[in-house]
Amino acid sequence: MKGLITMDDLTNEDIHSILADAERLLPIARGESYLPLLQGKILGNLFFEPSTRTRMSFETAMKRLGGDVVNLGDVKTSSVVKGETLFDTIQMVDGYTDIIAMRHPRQGAARYAQDAARVPILNGGDGAGHHPTQTMLDLFTIQQSHGTLEGLTVILAGDLRYGRTVHSLSHALVRFGCRLIFASPDLLRMPTEIVEDLREHGADVTETEDLLGNINQADVVYMTRIQKERFADEDEYTKVAGAYKLHARDLANVKSEMVILHPLPRVDEIHPSVDDTRHARYFEQAFNGVVARMALLCRLLNIEIPDEIPGGDA
């Protein structure tokens, strides 16, 4: 594995072992322990479109492990605005850094960058394509909650058409025999080619517009934000989006171990009343972004993680 562009770059064995690494790194991510495993290494953060969590968690992951970070900064003031190609930008940053995390508005940009680069590329989102580092932290959170990734019933709800997190996640979940329920308005259904791909791999996939009618059978509910601008007018948005909002009262009959995840930022698809229930895991999930990315940085830079982390519980 050179870089991480899509979940296809990882075998199930890789996924299990990276999640185990992440578990061991927890005390470092929490700041309870310090182990400069990445001292002397530099991460290039190339975010060609806005990012809060992904960019910051990569930076935090690197710094918690003693590494350093250089940022592209604001695209508007970088050489990109002068018309520099992605190829040239990558050639330059490739020379400055040991590993690159990037997000780009164009689909396929991460694969393109990996073909152009000597150092590993971590895809932090390419258009509506893939977001595999998010998937790793999602899987970590699911495993933390259920003790396994195998055979769960997972509802992915909201904008399944443009949401790259749900594209990568569904590809990963079917590899662990999960049953997927896609709950979305018709306009924002999971792209046909993805549903076909999943079914070709033997996945049990159901498409529905009814989130609440299916919620009681779920082990995991993965919510995403429905953006107003996807709809022709605001009335249509209001009418449709209301069906994909969760309130604490909707959870009366759900499985007791069911967890609700969200890649964040949320707007109003999860009511604050849900935050205090045992099901809410989205803030832990956001924290897990640091530990999952620490594990990935170590893996791609071929840095071994010791079995015993000083100050850790293990």
Added chain:
Amino acid sequence: MAEEHNMRRVTAIKNGTVIDHIPSGQALKVLELLNLSGDTSVPVSLVMNVPSKKMGAKDIIKVEDRELTQSELDRLALVAPDSSIAIIRAYSVAEKLNVNLGDEVINVVRCTFSNCITQNPREPLPHRLKVIRTAPLALRCHYCQRPQDLDELVLNLL
């Protein structure tokens, strides 16, 4: 006999290329694909929808004074993967060539997805489409992994 009769619907050529067994109705696309539909100095003859034992109906193209190159054959594979090509020299078949779509189509055509990174014409890496299936033809972009719209593909030839 029927096949011979078909071939004679247009006159025999002295030198050039005959493209036979083009799926019926696809000949115009083939011309476009081979850049023979616009200004060209060579005579081109075309017959469409002629009966064929093998295919039911087929199209045939004859290009005079020009022998198709391998890269042109690669393009042809996108529209007429089962077509047969004969290079004609001095009125006889000098060479028979087959169209062969490999695992990947490199620098022949641009990805049809409007938001693919390769839409920027200044990006220098090669255009790469993976062949997922040949019958029916299915291609995916190496970079964005989107399935390709085959009707639109002809418009994206490089």
